[in-house]
Amino acid sequence: MHLGFPIRLHPFISSVSADTALDSMPIAIDPRLSFGRPVVLSRGISTAAIAARIDAGETVEALAADYDLSLVEIEHAVLYERVA
Numbered sequence: 001m002h003l004g005f006p007i008r009l010h011p012f013i014s015s016v017s018a019d020t021a022l023d024s025m026p027i028a029i030d031p032r033l034s035f036g037r038p039v040v041l042s043r044g045i046s047t048a049a050i051a052a053r054i055d056a057g058e059t060v061e062a063l064a065a066d067y068d069l070s071l072v073e074i075e076h077a078v079l080y081e082r083v084a
Helices: 047-055 060-067 071-083
Strands: none
Touching (some): 047 060, 047 071
């Protein structure tokens, strides 16, 4: 039952224009995924987990390979965590 509340939110990232397709907005906040924590939508990986691994010294390329994500998805996840 939908009571007019948002089902899924895509955080605004300033480098993404308002008319950009949802495919280029990889971060989502959805109460049905990961208890509403922000995730990379294509794989359901927590943005916090990605940022923590970057903070630990891992490279964007290594994380992209580990999670089977694009470099852009990794960069969006880290950017979201830095500004959130």
